[in-house]
Amino acid sequence: MPKIVDHHERRLELVDATWRIIARNGLEGATLREIALEAGFANGALKPYFPTKDTLLEFAFSHVFNRTNQRIARVLGTMTGLAALRAFCLEVLPLDEERINEARIVIPFWQKAVNDPQKARIHQQSMAEWATTIQRLLAEARAAGDIRAAVDDALLAGQLLDMLLGAQIAAALSPAGSPIAGQAEQLEGYLALLAA
Structure with missing residues (x-):
């Protein structure tokens, strides 16, 4: 058989x-x-x-994105607002070996996406999904009075997303097995600025 x-x-x-x-x-x-x-x-x-290796890389990127989203969904549960925003960001930040390895997959994918419209589309769709989620969480936090920054939520979502992606680059370039110190603290500092 x-x-x-x-x-x-x-x-x-x-x-x-x-x-x-x-x-x-x-x-x-x-x-x-x-x-x-x-x-x-x-x-x-x-x-x-x-x-081809390119098709494998596309699948790997999509798998990393889906895995991260599954982690986010598990952690968020019924959280809303600022607590949910913090939890979302902590799941994206490369704070452990697994997430650093995920960053090491994402970086080469981005490199290929610069000249490959299909890969660029996959990246843009993924980031648009995250930006929408971040904006929703910012709006919830603002409605609860936890965010008072006089900056549009779409701009704040873009800043936060850029910070998270930059952290992935820093982690991918760090020596193997050594998370970048201070990333969680930088996130807390940013969230504190939004509340000020």
Whole structure:
């Protein structure tokens, strides 16, 4: 009887192997052959799932984004306003090895997106989704009296999103396994400015 393969699970195994390779060797070291070897598969086993390294990178970026959103949803629960905004940001900030490795996937994706309209579209849609969520949480916090900054919420959401993405760049460039100190404190400082 032939072995039944869970294709979704196989894709996730390949993405996890990709993360490990990129974290260790960078994007250039993440060849399809190395990824297959890391995942314990034959080189040809990747082709049905990811015909090119670019398709694998797109899937990996989408998976990172979805995983982050799942973490955010779990942590937020029924939170609203400023508490929810803080929790959202803390899940995006690269404060541990897992999220630093996620940043190491995202950075090469951004590099490719500069000259690839499809990847740029994926990034823009993802960031538009986060900006919408951030604006909603800012509006809730403002309605509760927790935010008094005389700056439009759309501008504040853009600033906060830029801060979160910049933190990912800083973490991706830091030595392996060393989170950037002070990121959570910088977030608290920013949120304090909004309340002043």
